Amino acid sequence: xxxxxxxxxxxxxxxxxxxxxxxxxxxxxxxxxxxxxxxxxxxxx
Amino acid sequence: xxxxxxxxxxxxxxxxxxxxxxxxxxxxxxxxxxxxxxxxxxxxxxxxxxxxxxxxxxxxxxxxxxxxxxxxxxxxxxxxxxxxxxxxxxxxxxxxxxxxxxxxxxxxxxxxxxxxxxxxxxxxxxxxxxxxxxxxxxxxxxxxxxxxxxxxxxxxxxxxxxxxxxxxxxxxxxxxxxxxxxxxxxxxxxxxx
Numbered sequence: 001x002x003x004x005x006x007x008x009x010x011x012x013x014x015x016x017x018x019x020x021x022x023x024x025x026x027x028x029x030x031x032x033x034x035x036x037x038x039x040x041x042x043x044x045x
Numbered sequence: 046x047x048x049x050x051x052x053x054x055x056x057x058x059x060x061x062x063x064x065x066x067x068x069x070x071x072x073x074x075x076x077x078x079x080x081x082x083x084x085x086x087x088x089x090x091x092x093x094x095x096x097x098x099x100x101x102x103x104x105x106x107x108x109x110x111x112x113x114x115x116x117x118x119x120x121x122x123x124x125x126x127x128x129x130x131x132x133x134x135x136x137x138x139x140x141x142x143x144x145x146x147x148x149x150x151x152x153x154x155x156x157x158x159x160x161x162x163x164x165x166x167x168x169x170x171x172x173x174x175x176x177x178x179x180x181x182x183x184x185x186x187x188x189x190x191x192x193x194x195x196x197x198x199x200x201x202x203x204x205x206x207x208x209x210x211x212x213x214x215x216x217x218x219x220x221x222x223x224x225x226x227x228x229x230x231x232x233x234x235x236x237x238x
Binding site: 001006008014019025026033036040043 | 051055059110112216227
């Protein structure tokens with residue numbers, strides 16, 4: 001039982017960690033996008 | 046084997062996804078190396094990352110099953126060693142891409158082709174070498190109830206992999222597009238000044 005729980009636990013942890021990493025990258029990307037929008041707004045006459 | 050057999054339903058799909066990721070990574074790398082495809086390069090990087098994640102799952106769940114089945118966590122035999130090598134090559138690819146800068150892209154792509162050569166070695170190793178690892182035909186020996194659960198698990202894992210690949214690829218494409226826009230904006234700002 002211990003081995004099965006460890007194996008299943010690790011796999012779900014790995015998958016969720018990866019999903020979290022992707023969402024963090026997406027968040028960073030949104031931040032950069034906002035910064036880009038601000039720069040474009042500054043250029044507008 | 047008892048309850049520990051349940052590891053099989055996660056372990057085999059993860060192993061399949063490790064090989065699929067390597068194959069997709071190598072295909073993308075071929076498109077980038079010989080056709081200059083930027084999209085191919087992005088697909089390769091996304092697939093390599095997924096290969097590292099699912100490869101890690103194989104290399105952790107396998108020894109846990111082996112401890113219960115063989116009494117040891119690890120044996121330096123063909124299937125296990127070639128799988129570890131495959132994972133290390135994908136890890137090297139991802140690290141080269143992360144820390145090697147743009148000049149490492151071609152080197153990483155060549156590494157992906159090298160990793161693809163390891164796939165048949167991983168798959169056929171149990172046939173060509175003396176191995177304590179279960180053979181590739183073990184699925185056909187499963188009982189009817191177990192076989193359905195196995196294929197369902199394989200399908201679910203492949204669907205999860207596809208969704209993750211699409212999400213990672215979307216992030217990578219957006220990042221590239223954003224960088225291009227930033228360069229363009231820099232040029233416009235310079236002209237204005």
